[in-house]
Amino acid sequence: MVVTRTRSPIRSSVGLKAVMAVTGIILVSFLIAHMLGNLKIFTGATSFDHYAHWLREIGTPLLPGVWFLWIMRIGLVVAAVGHIWAATALAVRARAARPVQYAHRKKVQGSYAARTMRWGGVIILLFVIYHLLDLTTGTLNPVGDPGRPYANVVADFAPERWYVTLFYTLAIVTLGFHLRHGLFSALRSLGQQSPRGERRARAVALGFSVALCVGYLVVPFAVLTGLVS
Structure with a gap:
């Protein structure tokens, strides 16, 4: 009996693009929120420090201490790794699809x-x-x-x-x-x-x-x- 391996949906081109899209949305959402938080510095030292301390207290008393920040950081690391992995896999796959270099092919101006x-x-x-x-x-x-x-x-x-x-x-x-x-x-x-x-x-x-x-x-x-x- 011949066993045929099926590729995981997440490893297909569509799946990889979906991973890139989801992780990209997560990372961009963080960038927007982080930027808005940074702009609070124009409201003065007291307001900015209060905002920074509030970030450390999110989730309390349900979550101890700065657990929310660490959960967020771990989530961002996972999203970043997933984004890089998907982008790299798609780039390698695209390059493998055209292994032969044409002698007279015009240089693509990306x-x-x-x-x-x-x-x-x-x-x-x-x-x-x-x-x-x-x-x-x-x-x-x-x-x-x-x-x-x-x-x-x-x-x-x-x-x-x-x-x-x-x-x-x-x-x-x-x-x-x-x-x-x-x-x-x-x-x-x-x-x-x-x-x-x-x-x-x-x-x-x-x-x-x-x-x-x-x-x-x-x-x-x-x-x-x-x-x-």
Whole structure:
């Protein structure tokens, strides 16, 4: 008897795209919520610190201490790993579908975001690691006190630490390119494949990415210029 192995639905191209879509929605939702939380720094130290402490108390007394934050962090890690796994599997599968290189095939001019997704992902990963050590644990922060979030942010982006702002800007801009490409691809997969639909998808992807980047970058530059101190 010949046993035929059936591929798991999640490993099919449709399944992998579904994983990318679901994990992408989770990650983007977090980015939006995190950006809105960051903007509370413009309401003053007391309000911002109260917000940061409130995050640590979500779920109490049902959940002990900062369990909600750790559950959220673990969920984000799982979503990020799933997103990378699905993207890598789809890329490998697409490359394997055309193993022969044509001698006279014209070079495909992909978008800047599409050509830099790999190293862009590395930059984002390094930034996330630094960001956690800086503003979550306080290990690399001049104040280094997780209980004083407002002071940590102000000290982090002080003018003498311009290189931190530069790295932050590079990471956020890279994230913007990544989001623009990913959102455009998602909208095309949802049926926006006509010339008019593609123009609309590009405009939505660009507008969303720019808005998110501005929302994140306004905080460090406000500190750098003295608007927040």
